[in-house]
Amino acid sequence: MNEKDLTFIYKKAFSIKAEAGSFLFFQGDPAENLFFLVKGHIRLFSLTPEGQQVLMHVVTPGNFFAIVALVPSSAYPVSAEVTQESILLKWNRDAIEEILKIVPAISLQAMRLMAERLQEYQQRFKEIATQRVERRLARMLIRLAAQSGVKTSEGIVINLPLTRQDLAEMVGTTLYTVSRFLSQWESRGIIFSSREKIIIKNSHLLMCIAEDLPEHGS
Template identity: 40%
Template sequence: MTSVDPSVIADVPLFAGLSRAEHEDMLRDAKAIRVAKGRPVFAQGEAAHSFFVLVHGHLRVMKLTPDGQQVVVRFVVPGEIFGVACAIGCKTYPATASAVIDSVVLVWPSAVWPELIARWPALASRAMHAIGGRLQEAHTRVVEMSTRQVEQRVAHALLRLVQQAGRKLDKGVEIAFPITRQDVAEMTGTTLHTVSRILSAWEERGLVEGGRQRIVVREPHQLFILAESSPGASA
């Protein structure tokens, strides 16, 4: 019997359609680990020894470019598979994943990946679908960097985060994990000063509400209009 309670993956889309017995079998080689806020799950360039599913918390995935700049690649939300370098033939992790808040992840050795997808082909299909979605998002962001002005890029970034991890409030949608203006800057290829100026202007207009590591999008529709049509500001 696995030491990880099968109920922890019962609602994870990656494992949808499996019986409790299959969940137990799936978890046979897994272990659950706690990752304290600010600590890495794995580091860029480290040997890809494992793959993971986030059970609780939120993670920030960051990449250090050859010229030393930090880029926020994406955020990981509960239920997502990540660090699946073994599935795409990579020997090392291409980025660093760190906990935004105290988090819990399930860990499998990369060596068991071929066995798992052989026994449950749907697992491979869902994992590839998830990876494909991330590649498409990366492509979209590259296009935005070259064709959109900075105000539009910031609006697109906030809308993606709201879609990924939005929590509805009486008025607006809160990004449901701690996020800083520096994070937004590193997601959009601009500076902290520029992001602060843009968000402060949007706060005055009632489009967003900010706080310490907190962003609420008060008017998502207006932000969408900005993202698609605003002449914006320059970085």
């Protein structure tokens, strides 16, 4: 987009600060606002009919979310929990409608982002249905590293506020199972995990697990 369009879009936004532990919206609420995360982390999760919580996505700075708000009369399919003090830009329904009229390219970009997210969810559901837990967990770590990993001298740092329970929800297994595999991988020098971050120390071995390949093969 050109600078004029970007300036117009930015001026229509409200800047807000959200405290850790607060919620921006809940699953089933009318989708009235579009968000862009400037600083912090947002946790998107859904509840099954049985009341089980499933972590769908972790939003990192520099990303839009709640894009479904661009669709009139829609509802949020997930809840958005603030996990760290965050600064966001928010566009309400009136601003969204005005932006879509003036900058129609936004619609195309939104469709692309929604398609990417849908593809990611479909891939995760396919993995849950067809793959062993170990492979699913390895693939999830690789996916998170691609989205927000930072290369350091120690390895690839996934600096997200993710608990082992969060990882269990994302790959469709139990906390015990995730803890067991992470501990095994840590003892083998594949990863290092703590409450604050996960470091992928040997991405080759993790990729072998994810793709079910011989670890010493070509």
